[in-house]
Amino acid sequence: MTEPAKKLWRIEINEKLCKGCGICADFCPTNVLEMKGIIVGVVNLDKCTGCQLCDLRCPDFAIQVFPR
Amino acid sequence: MSTQAAPRTVPYKEKTPFDYSSYLRKGKLPHIWCPGCGHGIVLKSLLRAIDATGLNKDDIALVSGIGCSSRTPGYVDFNTLHTVHGRSLAYATGLKLAKPKLKVIVITGDGDALAIGGNHFIHACRRNMDMTIMVYNNYIYGMTSGQSSPTTPQGMISTTAKYGSIEPVFDTCDIAKAAGATLVGRGTAYHCQELEKTIYDAIMHKGTAVLDILDSCPTYYGRFNKVKGNSELMEIAEKDGTVSQAQAAKMTTEQLQGKLVRGILHRTERPEYCEEYEKLMAKAQGK
Numbered sequence: 001m002t003e004p005a006k007k008l009w010r011i012e013i014n015e016k017l018c019k020g021c022g023i024c025a026d027f028c029p030t031n032v033l034e035m036k037g038i039i040v041g042v043v044n045l046d047k048c049t050g051c052q053l054c055d056l057r058c059p060d061f062a063i064q065v066f067p068r
Numbered sequence: 069m070s071t072q073a074a075p076r077t078v079p080y081k082e083k084t085p086f087d088y089s090s091y092l093r094k095g096k097l098p099h100i101w102c103p104g105c106g107h108g109i110v111l112k113s114l115l116r117a118i119d120a121t122g123l124n125k126d127d128i129a130l131v132s133g134i135g136c137s138s139r140t141p142g143y144v145d146f147n148t149l150h151t152v153h154g155r156s157l158a159y160a161t162g163l164k165l166a167k168p169k170l171k172v173i174v175i176t177g178d179g180d181a182l183a184i185g186g187n188h189f190i191h192a193c194r195r196n197m198d199m200t201i202m203v204y205n206n207y208i209y210g211m212t213s214g215q216s217s218p219t220t221p222q223g224m225i226s227t228t229a230k231y232g233s234i235e236p237v238f239d240t241c242d243i244a245k246a247a248g249a250t251l252v253g254r255g256t257a258y259h260c261q262e263l264e265k266t267i268y269d270a271i272m273h274k275g276t277a278v279l280d281i282l283d284s285c286p287t288y289y290g291r292f293n294k295v296k297g298n299s300e301l302m303e304i305a306e307k308d309g310t311v312s313q314a315q316a317a318k319m320t321t322e323q324l325q326g327k328l329v330r331g332i333l334h335r336t337e338r339p340e341y342c343e344e345y346e347k348l349m350a351k352a353q354g355k
Contacts, residue, residue: 016098017097017098019098019102019103019104020103021103021104021105021286021298022104022297022298022299023104023298023299023302026297026299027299052085055085055086056109056112056260056261057109057257057258057260058108058109058112059101059104059105059106059107059108059109059111059112060097060098060099060103060108061088061092061097061108061112064085065085066084066085067084
């Protein structure tokens with residue numbers, strides 16, 4: 001019996017809107033995000049569970065998570 | 069007014085991102101709030117709650133005073149009114165009387181609502197006019213560089229309290245309840261999903277609904293009080309400083325010391341002002 005395929009996610013960051021507050025990176029439950037200079041970057045996309053917490057807590061409308 | 073949809077179950081369980089673009093004036097973004105300010109998070113919760121109510125955009129009016137929080141109506145595509153300091157409730161009262169079918173949401177800050185507009189605040193609660201008052205409480209006057217507000221906790225540093233504030237604080241929920249608001253609730257920017265449901269309940273309520281929404285001002289309140297980083301400030305004040313009603317029921321009085329309770333704290337029914345006014349008009353006209 002094969003395991004069900006892991007659902008994959010795609011994180012879109014709007015670099016024009018991100019102010020680099022770091023809230024998404026600090027509150028990410030699986031540490032997918034990390035600060036890269038003044039804006040946030042994706043480091044471990046495989047670990048993303050699609051919980052949307054980064055999107056919900058982003059004050060700047062800058063990050064969204066879509067099913068891949 | 070458009071028909072009201074049934075309360076939506078939590079949309080993010082579907083794990084698709086919410087599309088805010090239809091509610092925003094996109095040309096105005098990025099907004100003026102500092103990096104890490106909670107006002108953006110509260111705005112997003114408000115937009116999701118409004119979407120859940122199923123109301124038409126033209127049936128909603130956002131009224132605000134002056135302050136960081138009061139910049140909110142500039143970014144949203146509803147009927148909006150940006151008024152003078154502390155008098156947002158006076159304008160909202162007039163607007164509601166002129167157009168009773170509008171859903172009026174007042175966005176105001178802690179200084180705007182409780183200090184400069186304190187008089188308007190208690191009398192708006194007393195009249196029980198059908199409106200939602202959202203008090204964004206960041207413990208400080210953010211826009212004018214961090215003076216003490218009526219909610220600055222004792223011992224905390226601000227521009228006008230360099231050695232720590234000695235003044236006792238106002239509890240927004242207690243004042244609103246005592247003044248006669250028929251729905252009183254509290255939420256935080258950290259618990260944004262819970263906040264969305266609280267705002268939904270407040271918008272659907274018939275009568276004055278007052279929400280005390282805790283968020284953070286990292287630029288002044290955080291920096292003065294030596295909190296490094298935006299997320300830490302959110303954790304200290306919002307995550308660790310508040311408990312839900314279910315948690316509060318299991319805690320002793322000593323454990324609850326210094327903690328604020330989130331959720332709908334008070335709900336009652338009273339005659340609504342606009343309806344009473346219409347009855348009065350009919351009576352005076354001899355109908």
